[in-house]
Amino acid sequence: MTDEQTPTGEPMPSADPPPLAPLVQQAAAPAPPPPVMPPPVAWGAPPVAVAAKGGRTTLAAIAGVLLIVLGVLGGLLGLMVAVFGSSIVRQLDLDQFGGDFTGSGLNDPAAVISGAIAFVGIVVVVYSLVYLIGGIGIVRSRGWGRVMGLIVGILSGIFWLLSLTGGSNSGIGFTLVMLGIHAYVVVVL
Numbered sequence: 001m002t003d004e005q006t007p008t009g010e011p012m013p014s015a016d017p018p019p020l021a022p023l024v025q026q027a028a029a030p031a032p033p034p035p036v037m038p039p040p041v042a043w044g045a046p047p048v049a050v051a052a053k054g055g056r057t058t059l060a061a062i063a064g065v066l067l068i069v070l071g072v073l074g075g076l077l078g079l080m081v082a083v084f085g086s087s088i089v090r091q092l093d094l095d096q097f098g099g100d101f102t103g104s105g106l107n108d109p110a111a112v113i114s115g116a117i118a119f120v121g122i123v124v125v126v127y128s129l130v131y132l133i134g135g136i137g138i139v140r141s142r143g144w145g146r147v148m149g150l151i152v153g154i155l156s157g158i159f160w161l162l163s164l165t166g167g168s169n170s171g172i173g174f175t176l177v178m179l180g181i182h183a184y185v186v187v188v189l
Helices: 021-028 058-091 109-139 143-166 172-188
Strands: none
Touching: 058 109, 058 143, 058 172, 109 143, 143 172
């Protein structure tokens, strides 16, 4: 140490460590809360609309209603073909088609043709019932209705797709609409 005196009013430096009281008070004070972070953002595709078990989406309900409407219209068309098709054939003069049915063993060719047309009409009615039952099952959120709707949509979609290759462009608009409806049903279900 030196012999020098410290000026008055200034504290005298000491070699002792500082007192621990301020440090203890600082440690006892509550820590500041951590900063609030916003939730992480997931950047990606929006969630897919999935129906709960036993439920259906609005798009599936629309597909079911479309199947019901097509089933009713198809059933009416099938009934008209089955009932009125045979009477139209009976009014035709089959000789104008150049066919000679005398040696074919057919006693009444009009009866054979009208029977075939009635059969086609009945097949259309039965297939329309499958449409109708599948549509009702979809609207009521049944699993079997969804399966029937898929089967009808795929089979009928293939039929309408094949009808595009028929070569006639007279009904292409109707064919494309029907193909679009069945594609919608298959994609939604």
